[in-house]
Amino acid sequence: MKFVVSCNLLLSHLQTVGRVIASKNPIPILDCFLFELKENQLTITAADSETRMVTNIEVNDVIGEGTYAIPSKSLLDSLKELPEQPITFQINDTSSEVVITYENGRYNFIAQRGEEYPLAKPLSEDAAKLTMPTVDLLTGISHTLFASGDDELRPVMNGVFFDITEENLTFVASDGHKLVRFKNFAVKGNDRAAFILPKKPANLLKAILPKEDGDVNIAFDSNNAYITMERFSIVCRLVEGRYPNYNGVIPKENPFKVTIDRIQFLNALKRVSVFSVLGNSLVKLTISESSIFITAQDIDFSTSAEETISCTYDGEPMSIGFKSTYLIEILSNLPTDEVVMELADSSRAGLILPIENAEDEDILMLLMPMMIND
Numbered sequence: 001m002k003f004v005v006s007c008n009l010l011l012s013h014l015q016t017v018g019r020v021i022a023s024k025n026p027i028p029i030l031d032c033f034l035f036e037l038k039e040n041q042l043t044i045t046a047a048d049s050e051t052r053m054v055t056n057i058e059v060n061d062v063i064g065e066g067t068y069a070i071p072s073k074s075l076l077d078s079l080k081e082l083p084e085q086p087i088t089f090q091i092n093d094t095s096s097e098v099v100i101t102y103e104n105g106r107y108n109f110i111a112q113r114g115e116e117y118p119l120a121k122p123l124s125e126d127a128a129k130l131t132m133p134t135v136d137l138l139t140g141i142s143h144t145l146f147a148s149g150d151d152e153l154r155p156v157m158n159g160v161f162f163d164i165t166e167e168n169l170t171f172v173a174s175d176g177h178k179l180v181r182f183k184n185f186a187v188k189g190n191d192r193a194a195f196i197l198p199k200k201p202a203n204l205l206k207a208i209l210p211k212e213d214g215d216v217n218i219a220f221d222s223n224n225a226y227i228t229m230e231r232f233s234i235v236c237r238l239v240e241g242r243y244p245n246y247n248g249v250i251p252k253e254n255p256f257k258v259t260i261d262r263i264q265f266l267n268a269l270k271r272v273s274v275f276s277v278l279g280n281s282l283v284k285l286t287i288s289e290s291s292i293f294i295t296a297q298d299i300d301f302s303t304s305a306e307e308t309i310s311c312t313y314d315g316e317p318m319s320i321g322f323k324s325t326y327l328i329e330i331l332s333n334l335p336t337d338e339v340v341m342e343l344a345d346s347s348r349a350g351l352i353l354p355i356e357n358a359e360d361e362d363i364l365m366l367l368m369p370m371m372i373n374d
Contacts, residue, residue, distance in 0.1 A: 001037055001064035001091050007102070008084045009057060014076060016232065017046040017053040019204055021072055025049070027118065032069035034117045037062065045117070046072070050237040051201050052120055066091065067114025070098060078107045120235045124221040128193040130164060134216050134229060136187055138209035140171035143182045143363060145202050146329050149175035156241040159198045163243075164189035172246045178326050179366040180333075181246060186360040195220050196239035201227070208232050250366060254342035254351055256315035258287055262339045265292070266331040268307045272296045273324035275305035283324040284372050287343075288317045296324070320346045321372035327352075330365045346372065 014033060025031055026049060034045040042059045045052060068091055078100065079087075088101040091111060100107040141160060149157035154176070163170040169187040173180050205227065209216075212229045219226045220238065227234045269283060276282055276296035286293040292311050297304035320343060331339065336354035343350045352365045 001066040001093065002062070002089065003037060003040075003042065003059040004061040004086050004088050005042065005057065005059045006084065007079060007082050007087045010087070011076075011079045013044055013055045013057055014072075014079070016208060017044055017055055018072055018076060019207065020046040020048055020051050020053045020200075022048040029069050029112055029116055030118070031072055032112060032117070033072050033075060034067065034069050034114055035111075036067045036114065037065045039065070047118065050198070051204070052235045053204060054233045054235075055231055060086075061088075064093070066093060067117075068096060068098070069112040069114050069117050071109060071111075074107075074109050120226075121224050121237070123219055123224060123226060127219050127221040128164075128189070128191070130169070130187075130189055130193075130218045130220075131215050132169070132184075132187040132218075134209050134212045134214060136169075136184055137205065137216050139361075140169070140182050140184060141202050141206050141209075143333060143335075144171045144173035144180045145199070145206060146173075146333055147175060147178050147180040147365075148173040148199055148202075150199075151175070155239055156196060156243050159196045159239045160202050161196050161243045161246070162194060164191075164193045166190070166192070172243070174244075174246065174366075177323065177368050178330060179246060179249065180330075181250070181364045181366075183362040184360060185362070193220075194243065195225060196241070196243055197225065198236060198239050201225075201234050201236040204234060249349070250364065251342075251344060251349055251351065254344045254348075256287075256313070256318065256343045258292070258315075258341040258343065259312040259355065260292065260309070260339055260341065262331055262334060262337055264309050265339070266328060268294055268309050269324055269328050269331070272305040272307050273328070275303045276324055280370065281324040282321050282370050282372070283327070284319060284321045286317070286319045287311070287313055287315075289313055315343075318343065318346065319372060320350065321370040322350070322367055323370055326367055330367060334363070334365065 036043040040062050043056050045054045090099045096111045098111050144160050161172040168183050168185045171182040214230050217228045272294045277298045283296045291308050293308050295306045330352050338355040340353045349366050349368050
């Protein structure tokens, strides 16, 4: 078979789908891109044992058709060194030799028959479906993914939970120390449904959704999800298990509310946390009527730092400790200029909220405190 394609166009699509390919694959053919040529459409697939991404590009001067698995490293390393130009692919149907011809030279290597490439798992007949604008999916994943876990003993925490109701779509992520709940009231399901999207496909979506327009269609059953966009599609195995009752850990009444400039608070934490103990990154917040006194120290190295920032607070003076890296992550992922911290005491979870939510959105972030020595 033979076709001609733009070098930069092909390389861009290969680099995008190539993020799926694992560094060590149990099946050697998964180190390859699957090329499927039919008429003037080239379908490119990359996969690991649980996730696959597919894209289509238009090619020219097509002769024949076929399916071949082409080594990803050889293809990427060769194409990224070429300037933009048309390149010609010729694949021998008998020997599976690939010859790539360009203006001043050629590459050649051996492909594998595409029939050996693993197929995607089909969905069951009772699969649920959900459609939403790409921007809504991107916003939900971007606000929550950072809070997901990496604990092999609790795999249900290692992804983003999609809780679909007839009233809204709720994205949830938690690692047991921090939790993010993001509700989108503009996206609604036909029935109650839920699934846990693993971290790898969630990261892939976070990277490709800014390049997409229109809607994204999600179809899923108890095992797999098919996520289809205009230019790319992802098929992934879902995390098995029941997601914890996230609403049960969110405090219903935190009476003390602190209003703070988000950027000022974030920058102060970044400066002070440099001097915290490396192992726990503990910072202590002493909150009074109009200020927060931020301190950190590492007794072993005789280092400490302190800084005072202004706030609005009408409760009793209190002190509370947080892991600074978690608090910095939370503040970095909130979209407003001012935030509200809702607290009860130094031993109970604090809530960090935007001063005002965007239309049809409700975002809540929770952080567990750390023990401090007064």
